[in-house]
Amino acid sequence: MAAINIDHYLLLSAVLFCIGVAGVLFRRNAIVIFMCIELMLNSVNLLLTSFSNQHNDPSGQIFVFFIMAVAAAEVAVGLAILVMIYRNAKSVDIDFFNKLKE
Amino acid sequence: MNTIVILSVTGIAAMMSDVFKLKKALFGLSLLGLLIALVFSVYDWGQYATYFNQMVLTDNYAVVFTTMLIGITFLWFLMSKDFFSSHSSASEHYALILFSLTGGVMMTNFSDLTILFLGLEILSIALYILAGSDKGNLFSNEASLKYFMIGSFATGFLLFGIALIYGATSSFNLQEISAYVQQHNGSLPMYFYAGILMILTGLTFKVSAVPFHFWAPDVYDGSPTLVTTYMLSVVKMAAFAALYRLFIYCFAPVYEFWIPVFAIMSAVTMLLGNITAVYQKSLKRMLAYSSIAHAGYMLMALASPGGTSRSALMFYLLAYAISTLGVFNVLYQVHKVTGREEIKSVKGLFRKNPFAAIMLTLCMLSMAGIPPVAGFFGKYYMFVSTLNGGLTWLVLIAVLSSLIGVYFYFKVIIAAFQEPELENTAYYRQPSDLTVLYICGILSLLLGILPQFVAGLL
Numbered sequence: 001m002a003a004i005n006i007d008h009y010l011l012l013s014a015v016l017f018c019i020g021v022a023g024v025l026f027r028r029n030a031i032v033i034f035m036c037i038e039l040m041l042n043s044v045n046l047l048l049t050s051f052s053n054q055h056n057d058p059s060g061q062i063f064v065f066f067i068m069a070v071a072a073a074e075v076a077v078g079l080a081i082l083v084m085i086y087r088n089a090k091s092v093d094i095d096f097f098n099k100l101k102e
Numbered sequence: 103m104n105t106i107v108i109l110s111v112t113g114i115a116a117m118m119s120d121v122f123k124l125k126k127a128l129f130g131l132s133l134l135g136l137l138i139a140l141v142f143s144v145y146d147w148g149q150y151a152t153y154f155n156q157m158v159l160t161d162n163y164a165v166v167f168t169t170m171l172i173g174i175t176f177l178w179f180l181m182s183k184d185f186f187s188s189h190s191s192a193s194e195h196y197a198l199i200l201f202s203l204t205g206g207v208m209m210t211n212f213s214d215l216t217i218l219f220l221g222l223e224i225l226s227i228a229l230y231i232l233a234g235s236d237k238g239n240l241f242s243n244e245a246s247l248k249y250f251m252i253g254s255f256a257t258g259f260l261l262f263g264i265a266l267i268y269g270a271t272s273s274f275n276l277q278e279i280s281a282y283v284q285q286h287n288g289s290l291p292m293y294f295y296a297g298i299l300m301i302l303t304g305l306t307f308k309v310s311a312v313p314f315h316f317w318a319p320d321v322y323d324g325s326p327t328l329v330t331t332y333m334l335s336v337v338k339m340a341a342f343a344a345l346y347r348l349f350i351y352c353f354a355p356v357y358e359f360w361i362p363v364f365a366i367m368s369a370v371t372m373l374l375g376n377i378t379a380v381y382q383k384s385l386k387r388m389l390a391y392s393s394i395a396h397a398g399y400m401l402m403a404l405a406s407p408g409g410t411s412r413s414a415l416m417f418y419l420l421a422y423a424i425s426t427l428g429v430f431n432v433l434y435q436v437h438k439v440t441g442r443e444e445i446k447s448v449k450g451l452f453r454k455n456p457f458a459a460i461m462l463t464l465c466m467l468s469m470a471g472i473p474p475v476a477g478f479f480g481k482y483y484m485f486v487s488t489l490n491g492g493l494t495w496l497v498l499i500a501v502l503s504s505l506i507g508v509y510f511y512f513k514v515i516i517a518a519f520q521e522p523e524l525e526n527t528a529y530y531r532q533p534s535d536l537t538v539l540y541i542c543g544i545l546s547l548l549l550g551i552l553p554q555f556v557a558g559l560l
Binding site for chain 2: 063081085
């Protein structure tokens with residue numbers, strides 16, 4: 001069996017990223033969309049860590065911490081927005097939000 | 103660097119002001135903070151200094167854009183005093199605006215992809231909240247949710263791109279990446295180019311270029327008018343400054359790869375933005391589409407980098423931001439009195455306040471790009487630099503789409519000079535409400551008469 005090298009990690013994170021993108025594009029529930037965005041960010045974390053290991057350079061892993069912190073902040077804001085919307089509309093289905101389109 | 107520190111300290115002070123019962127002085131305090139930051143930013147002129155382990159680089163490019171960002175925010179504050187007083191949580195709004203400006207300044211000063219990412223997020227997260235600051239209004243809620251989703255989606259692309267670039271070059275530093283690319287040009291792995299494309303996608307989402315523009319009209323239309331003004335002027339400026347800096351400082355050695363992408367994007371963006379704007383009845387939505395079209399003209403600087411494209415982009419952004427502030431000042435007052443944002447709502451402006459109507463005309467002419475105002479020279483410099491870059495077809499498309507633009511900008515001017523339809527056109531009662539309009543009109547005219555002083559800076 002061939003050793004696991006950087007290409008495998010690259011492929012795995014690309015697949016994870018694509019699952020995230022597909023979820024954002026095709027799912028209709030706002031919470032599921034948030035989860036898919038998190039999946040996209042986490043695939044980046046995986047990629048950065050494996051590149052960091054390959055290059056023997058810690059800065060990639062430091063970047064992962066920044067991404068984690070920012071993702072946490074983003075989710076906090078996003079959930080607050082969702083709560084605000086749920087209070088007004090009693091729904092988190094994004095098909096409901098096409099009022100501006102007409 | 104001092105600018106970033108001062109702006110964040112001002113933001114934190116604004117956030118804390120509730121505790122220290124300083125709420126009344128908050129407006130003055132924020133303006134003072136902005137002025138000090140402005141002075142420090144200008145003071146950095148002519149220096150070439152790196153801070154924070156080469157993560158922040160202050161050069162003349164950064165200084166010019168930082169100064170412009172702070173100056174525009176200052177003008178924005180002058181016209182938005184009642185945005186803050188009408189909310190119970192005024193201090194948070196001050197803090198959010200100041201934080202997002204800090205993010206914008208980081209995006210113009212970055213010399214490391216980490217700072218680009220952090221600046222973009224600081225800028226955006228504050229704006230997700232501000233877009234929804236009209237909590238009871240479903241339109242504002244919708245704008246906030248869309249902006250948030252599209253913003254974090256685009257961040258995902260940007261980050262994946264950064265990770266791929268890091269994988270190919272083993273560095274986040276712009277100089278090091280540039281040097282590495284120069285050295286290994288031709289033998290770079292495929293995923294390096296995929297990384298460039300993904301970063302390009304992530305950032306063009308932010309500047310609302312076609313095909314990543316679909317969120318922009320809804321978000322700009324649904325957000326509170328003053329927040330939209332901020333997005334159109336400051337955010338667009340910061341995003342373009344970052345995009346240009348990244349591609350010129352970092353990916354210049356492989357320019358054959360990304361120039362065609364920007365050229366096609368630019369052509370499609372300006373055509374689609376201008377054509378769609380023609381059909382809009384709402385002034386706010388029309389300005390949202392026109393902002394997409396303007397993004398197309400600004401992308402011309404990236405389609406023909408080098409030469410004078412840098413000063414052309416700077417001048418175009420300045421002219422556009424100033425005229426946007428002026429037009430939105432009128433729109434905001436109209437909305438406050440009539441509750442509507444249609445083009446015909448500005449009817450009767452000349453009758454009640456001729457000077458304001460003339461200033462609005464100057465701002466509109468500047469957007470349309472008609473001499474002798476600033477916007478004309480913005481387009482002129484941009485076209486000349488693109489012609490020097492050899493993209494004649496792009497300039498032809500740009501001229502054609504400008505002609506379409508003239509039509510809908512003149513609709514507003516004509517409406518301003520018509521007789522009023524309704525009697526409740528009292529929005530000119532307090533002349534001080536339109537101070538920023540006067541400042542912007544006069545600035546547009548001055549920049550149009552003496553463009554070489556500003557354009558010669560870079």
